Amino acid sequence: MKESQYRICKKCLLLESFSEESVAASLRQYIERIEPDDKVSDEVYRERLAICKSCDRLSYGMCRICGCYVEMRAAMKKNVCPQVHPLWDSVHENADAPWEEE
Ligand code: SF4
Numbered sequence: 001m002k003e004s005q006y007r008i009c010k011k012c013l014l015l016e017s018f019s020e021e022s023v024a025a026s027l028r029q030y031i032e033r034i035e036p037d038d039k040v041s042d043e044v045y046r047e048r049l050a051i052c053k054s055c056d057r058l059s060y061g062m063c064r065i066c067g068c069y070v071e072m073r074a075a076m077k078k079n080v081c082p083q084v085h086p087l088w089d090s091v092h093e094n095a096d097a098p099w100e101e102e
Pocket residue numbers: 051052055056057058062063064065066070080081082083087088
């Protein structure tokens with residue numbers, strides 16, 4: 001059967017339709033396809049995720065406030081932490097970082 005012929009049940013959860021490995025691979029592909037201008041630096045990405053990991057709103061990789069997979073949400077410059085007092089606000093791009101491309 002061709003991939004285009006597959007139909008996905010609208011009531012199934014991701015992990016009921018796909019293996020954990022394929023969900024993780026899809027997340028990685030999504031992040032890799034983000035335009036470089038729209039993506040945060042590796043440093044900011046790691047710092048945002050470190051904050052999520054210590055946040056009581058993180059559950060199974062998802063933010064319980066917005067419902068996003070935090071590894072996807074944290075990768076985009078335009079995204080913010082959805083808390084009333086956003087926890088990512090202390091994380092900023094360092095323009096002087098030598099590993100950043102211009
Ligand atoms: S996005 Fe914000 S509220 Fe959600 S898990 Fe991360 S730090 Fe917590």
